[in-house]
Amino acid sequence: MRRWQSAWRLIPLFAVLTFVLTGCGLENLTALDPKGPVAEKQLSVIYLSLIVMIGVFAVVAIIYVYVLLRFRKRPGQTGIPKQVEGNHKLEIIWTVIPFLLLIVIAIPTVKYTFELDKDYSKDPNALQVKVTGHQFWWEFEYMNEKVTTAQDLIIPTGRTIAFHLESADVIHSFWVPTLGGKKDTNPGMTNMHYLKADKVGTYYGKCAELCGTSHALMDFKVKAVTPEEFDRWITSMKTPTAAATSVQAQEGEKIFKDKCLACHAIYNTQSKQVEGGKVGPNLVNYADRSTVAGILFNRESGDLKNNLKKWLDDPQAVKPGNLMPNPKNVPGSKMETSLDLNDQQINALVEYLAGQKQK
Ligand code: HEC
Ligand SMILES: [Cu+2]
Known part of the structure; x- marks a missing residue:
């Protein structure tokens, strides 16, 4: 009884932890609300694995509880029950079913692993953006447009964005959860990554690799705008700013x-x-x-x-x-x-x- 009581005492702690940890979802940093095809595919694999895992858990739990109750020690029962060892039929069943389940998970996982790693650096329809991670800020260079900015990444909707990921110092990781998974920026090399936004909106990004004191403050925004508005923005970045008057x-x-x-x-x-x-x-x-x-x-x-x-x-x-x-x-x-x-x-x-x- 005592042991139970001390376990109950932990419940408020877990309740508080739940609140604290869900606080990590600040500013919509979530992979569960996809806003583009890459994030959608990734979420579909998460859901598929989750369904399979819940299914396996449910079947195992039901059999477990059933066996516990059905074969429990009855009053007046003495001695150990009949010992059973080896059952070909059962062994084949519990080997083949998990094997099939793993194949079910593997098919989309392998397919998307290759599909989402596609290199769009030579695709004339993709927008080429060089991303450089710096301690503790992000630089975005539109390679063909010859425009450079920081912190706010403006992209057109419906177009594949080919990111050339680089680092100016240590390893950072480029992550926009609502658009897709993360990819590291490594010093001395270029990692290709692509994302696409379906709808106009602002999507939050973060550095996802501990890179120093202000790692947690290394935030950026992806602003997806219509293609027309994107062209206007590029033009405005190339138009000289008016001279200061005051x-x-x-x-x-x-x-x-x-x-x-x-x-x-x-x-x-x-x-x-x-x-x-x-x-x-x-x-x-x-x-x-x-x-x-x-x-x-x-x-x-x-x-x-x-x-x-x-x-x-x-x-x-x-x-x-x-x-x-x-x-x-x-x-x-x-x-x-x-x-x-x-x-x-x-x-x-x-x-x-x-x-x-x-x-
Ligand atoms: C030795 C180089 C250096 C000098 C000189 C310098 N800065 Fe900076 N500045 C930086 C760096 C590096 C950052 C990025 C800091 C970060 O976010 O981690 C920065 C960030 C900024 C930002 C924020 C940029 C953003 O993306 O929002 C502003 C504004 C700024 N500096 C203004 C100034 C002004 C004004 C001066 C002159 C008085 C100045 N800086 C001098 C290196 C410099
Ligand atoms: Cu970083």
């Missing part, structure tokens, strides 16, 4: 060229070209992005400036361990390099970056 934004532009351009590419309104380094995210049309640093959401107007200020005030407070130098001096910060900017300069940079969009 004095504050112009000051920000100067500071940016001086302090930030070595790492971040952006439109140069004079030369009408994208210029700058590739160490940090490309900031062309930055004000159109859905987040700052992939994690601070720009949901309402005004959020962008607040988020930018938060980021530039202390990037380590937002994403611990990230590799951007501190724009301001932050006493006791893990990041030792500082660009020595003051609040007024930060505000000018915020004003400048918040104006990086098509007017």
Whole structure:
């Protein structure tokens, strides 16, 4: 009786665990709600295996309970019951049935394993996107369109996207659960992966391979839009941003060229070209992005400036361990390099970056 009581005491613990673990489904990171053909096929294999497993479990459990009850010790019974050993018929049955069940699971699994590993890098109809995992952000380069962005991956619906997965540092893993399974980005090699979105929508992505302090904050968004809207977006990424008009934004532009351009590419309104380094995210049309640093959401107007200020005030407070130098001096910060900017300069940079969009 005692033992039972202590087992019951664990129930609240399991109940709490259930709630905590289901919290992992934050922002629709689920493979159970597929939004594209790859995820649908994968889910169908999950369901098939699940049905077979539940079936086997049910049959075994029923036989087990039946045997327990049917052959239990009756009152007055003495001695051990008749011992049975070896039964050809039974042995064949319990070997052949699991064998057949495994074949049933193997057929779609093997078929999809090859089908979903198809290389679309030479397919003229597929959109070629190079994905580079960085500690702790994602870079997306549209190889034929010559457009680069970060954190927000814009894709057209109904078209196969051929991903060329690479890493700038350690191993990361590219994962958009509602569109399909994950695949690693490995330093020094390119892994091919493909996905497709059926419907317009925003699908959440995450790095799925422990890659450092802010691994859990290495998020990105896939925004599936209509093919027409996608073409418009590509055009907008190639159209020079309007020159800064306010004095504050112009000051920000100067500071940016001086302090930030070595790492971040952006439109140069004079030369009408994208210029700058590739160490940090490309900031062309930055004000159109859905987040700052992939994690601070720009949901309402005004959020962008607040988020930018938060980021530039202390990037380590937002994403611990990230590799951007501190724009301001932050006493006791893990990041030792500082660009020595003051609040007024930060505000000018915020004003400048918040104006990086098509007017
Ligand atoms: C030494 C290179 C370097 C310099 C210099 C630098 N940054 Fe960065 N920056 C980075 C890196 C790396 C990241 C990505 C951090 C992350 O998300 O892990 C980043 C991220 C950002 C982001 C967020 C980008 C996004 O995708 O949302 C902004 C905005 C930004 N930097 C602005 C600036 C500004 C403004 C300056 C100049 C004051 C500057 N950076 C100077 C390397 C740099
Ligand atoms: Cu990562």
